[in-house]
Amino acid sequence: MRAVRRLLKPAAFAACLVPAMRMTAGVFALPGFSLGADPVAALLHGCGRWALNFLLITLCMTPLKNWSGSRLPLGLRRMFGLFAFFYAALHLTVYVFLDQSGNVAAVWRDVVKRPYITIGMIALILLIPLALTSTARSMRRLGRRWTVLHRLIYAIAILGVWHFWWQVKRDIREPLLYACGLAVLLGYRLWKKRAAAARISAARLAEIGEALAADPRSSASRCTDP
Amino acid sequence: MRKISPADARITSSQVTPYETYLSRRALLAGAVGIAAAGRFGGAARAAVPAQGALSYTRDAKYSVADQPNTFGDISTYNNYYEFGTDKADPAKNARNFRTRPWSVTVGGAADVTGTFHLEDILKPHPLEERIYRFRCVEAWSMVVPWVGFPLGDLLRRFKPTSNAKYVQFKTLYDPQQMPGERVPVLTWPYTEGLRIDEAMHPLSMMVVGLYGKVLPNQNGAPLRLIVPWKYGFKSIKAVVGIHFMADEPGTTWAGAAPGEYGFFANVNPAVPHPRWSQATERRLGGGLFAPRIATLPYNGYADQVASLYRGMDLRKYF
Numbered sequence: 001m002r003a004v005r006r007l008l009k010p011a012a013f014a015a016c017l018v019p020a021m022r023m024t025a026g027v028f029a030l031p032g033f034s035l036g037a038d039p040v041a042a043l044l045h046g047c048g049r050w051a052l053n054f055l056l057i058t059l060c061m062t063p064l065k066n067w068s069g070s071r072l073p074l075g076l077r078r079m080f081g082l083f084a085f086f087y088a089a090l091h092l093t094v095y096v097f098l099d100q101s102g103n104v105a106a107v108w109r110d111v112v113k114r115p116y117i118t119i120g121m122i123a124l125i126l127l128i129p130l131a132l133t134s135t136a137r138s139m140r141r142l143g144r145r146w147t148v149l150h151r152l153i154y155a156i157a158i159l160g161v162w163h164f165w166w167q168v169k170r171d172i173r174e175p176l177l178y179a180c181g182l183a184v185l186l187g188y189r190l191w192k193k194r195a196a197a198a199r200i201s202a203a204r205l206a207e208i209g210e211a212l213a214a215d216p217r218s219s220a221s222r223c224t225d226p
Numbered sequence: 227m228r229k230i231s232p233a234d235a236r237i238t239s240s241q242v243t244p245y246e247t248y249l250s251r252r253a254l255l256a257g258a259v260g261i262a263a264a265g266r267f268g269g270a271a272r273a274a275v276p277a278q279g280a281l282s283y284t285r286d287a288k289y290s291v292a293d294q295p296n297t298f299g300d301i302s303t304y305n306n307y308y309e310f311g312t313d314k315a316d317p318a319k320n321a322r323n324f325r326t327r328p329w330s331v332t333v334g335g336a337a338d339v340t341g342t343f344h345l346e347d348i349l350k351p352h353p354l355e356e357r358i359y360r361f362r363c364v365e366a367w368s369m370v371v372p373w374v375g376f377p378l379g380d381l382l383r384r385f386k387p388t389s390n391a392k393y394v395q396f397k398t399l400y401d402p403q404q405m406p407g408e409r410v411p412v413l414t415w416p417y418t419e420g421l422r423i424d425e426a427m428h429p430l431s432m433m434v435v436g437l438y439g440k441v442l443p444n445q446n447g448a449p450l451r452l453i454v455p456w457k458y459g460f461k462s463i464k465a466v467v468g469i470h471f472m473a474d475e476p477g478t479t480w481a482g483a484a485p486g487e488y489g490f491f492a493n494v495n496p497a498v499p500h501p502r503w504s505q506a507t508e509r510r511l512g513g514g515l516f517a518p519r520i521a522t523l524p525y526n527g528y529a530d531q532v533a534s535l536y537r538g539m540d541l542r543k544y545f
Contacts (some may be wrong), residue, residue: 027515036294036315037304037511038367099509101518106507114503167502169365170483171312172414 005072013078016083019050020090040098047091052164052178053156054084060183066192078134081153085131088124116166123159126152154189157182199200275349277327277449281436283354283374289430290358291527296369296512300414302443304511306363307464308412309368309398309405310445316407317445321340324404326449335395335471338386345449349435351384354378356439357432362494362526368508373453374436379427387423387471395420395476397468413479418474419463420490421454424505424535430455430528433466458492489545493536495525498545 023046025033033072061077100106110117130150132138139146159183165175275281303318310317310324329345354374360366382394400416402408408415425431432453435442441447447464454461460480470476480488485502496506505520525532536544 037300037369038314038509039515040509041367043515098515099519101516110504116502171308171410173410173412 006079008072009076011078016054016079019046022049042092044091044099047087047094049092051088052083052157052160054080054087055153055160056178056181056185058084058153059157059182062200063185063188069213082134085127088127092121092124095158100213101209116163117164120163123163125157126156126159130156154186157186228445246457250355252498260382273376274437275346275354275449276441277330278441280440281354281374283356283436283439286355286357290356291360291370293360293370294512295372298438300512301371301437302445304369305445306365306459307407307445309407309409309465310418312412318443320406320443324444324448326444328450329467331450331467331469333385333469335364336388336390336473337471338388348381348450352380352433355437356436359430359432359453359455360463360526361453361455361459361526362508362522364460364488364492364500364505366503366505366521366522367452367510368510368520368526369500369512370510373432373434374439374442374451375432375434376434377429378431378452379429381433382469385469385471390473391471392423393475394421394423394426395468395470395472396463396466397470398463399465399467407419413483416467417463417479419452419461419474419478420472421461421534423471425532427452428532428535456525456532458488458494460488461492463511466497491536491544492543493532493545494522494543495524495545496522498542522536 021032023035023043026035026039026042058077058080061073061080064073065071093197094108096102096104100110112118130152133146133149133222142149161175161178164178165172168175229341295499304314305317306314307317307321310320327345331345331348332342334340354376356372356374358370358372361371387394396419399405400408400415401417402415421431432455434447434451435449437443437446442451447462450466451464452462452466461478475490477492479491480492494505497503505522508522509519509520510517
């Protein structure tokens with residue numbers, strides 16, 4: 001079991017690099033690998049899709065921990081999050097330097113004028129502080145604020161899926177799939193939060209009940225207690 | 227619907243280059259050296275478009291552009307042909323066993339000659355020519371393609387359209403058994419397109435049966451497709467089974483699916499962006515990873531030939 005735990009991280013790391021290596025093999029047209037007739041689009045869409053995949057994978061880790069009872073998923077969460085940033089940064093690089101040939105003015109025009117690019121860019125910019133504060137030291141230093149900051153991933157994932165949805169010409173099946181996956185992952189969190197809130201109020205009710213049973217005269221003061 | 231014999235249909239094609247005459251002259255010449263029979267039968271075989279293999283055609287320099295054509299591999303593996311799937315690589319995989327024979331085309335509406343015709347009879351009178359055209363997709367990528375076919379106008383005139391024929395509508399085959407994409411309601415099937423009659427009669431508008439000198443691959447729209455090089459690619463309907471002459475503008479598939487994004491005219495126009503992306507530039511495929519985007523030309527570079535068709539029209543309104 002300990003061996004599994006020790007091997008898990010390097011194995012996951014290698015697996016996370018597979019899409020990038022496949023695309024690199026395509027760039028060099030290695031036997032069996034091809035980017036097709038439009039290699040720029042293939043890289044652009046490939047990196048974008050994997051950035052989204054890793055965002056959703058990252059969001060799977062907490063439910064997975066709750067469900068399995070193991071803390072292993074939490075140990076991988078940061079790596080998956082950083083790979084989301086890695087593929088998103090590659091996506092931007094391909095867009096700026098290959099699709100737009102490094103023409104910054106053209107990129108800026110797109111960002112300002114094309115809403116789907118605007119929201120994609122916002123999502124990517126929001127990822128930067130999360131990547132920068134992903135170290136254990138930042139976690140310690142920021143304390144509770146770290147948790148609050150890293151809730152940004154919910155907004156980023158929504159913007160990312162929206163960015164994908166908005167540029168599809170007609171066949172929305174794939175972005176719809178991402179949107180459903182994201183809805184389940186975010187819905188799970190809302191449900192947990194409600195359940196927790198319900199547990200707290202149930203506990204509170206029980207407490208009041210007990211107090212009433214012990215001393216009926218104290219009920220008035222208890223109930224008006226804010 | 228009245229069935230027209232091939233002979234009837236051919237009568238109306240007198241203005242077309244008489245390919246058979248050319249072939250029979252060749253046969254006569256050949257006869258002088260004693261191989262008349264072989265020449266004549268050989269000629270007759272070549273006049274028909276085969277289901278696969280090499281085509282007999284002439285090169286048309288007048289209507290061809292000088293740009294370097296894309297490779298056959300690129301042209302035949304990167305296709306927007308939703309009837310066979312929405313991924314660009316889907317059609318090459320899913321159209322492999324598509325049956326292009328027997329094939330018939332139904333012609334109707336405001337014309338004197340209507341009915342259902344065998345593909346062979348549709349194609350027979352038309353000498354084939356190769357034209358190298360630019361192809362610009364509404365998604366802002368482009369290719370250069372050596373099509374083999376014949377002018378659409380030559381075909382349409384054979385049906386003697388009446389004065390009511392202001393528009394012509396085209397339909398793709400509806401066969402979900404063979405076309406898996408048609409089982410998914412991504413678009414309204416069958417795919418429908420249309421042209422104003424003067425656009426259809428323009429010498430650049432072409433019915434295509436071949437690519438790179440050979441019969442058109444299934445994924446490129448075999449056995450019979452339209453090519454209108456100054457319009458976005460979605461106007462150039464594939465696997466045509468219906469031609470209908472109409473008095474009013476026909477509804478078309480993409481314009482119906484998203485009226486704010488795709489219009490009936492769909493002329494290539496760098497000045498009118500798609501609501502979600504720019505049309506000012508395009509990526510010419512085949513240039514590799516570092517090829518810069520190139521400027522998109524009005525009417526895809528065919529402005530000299532076709533801009534006059536739209537004189538006085540507000541191109542922002544009629545996009």
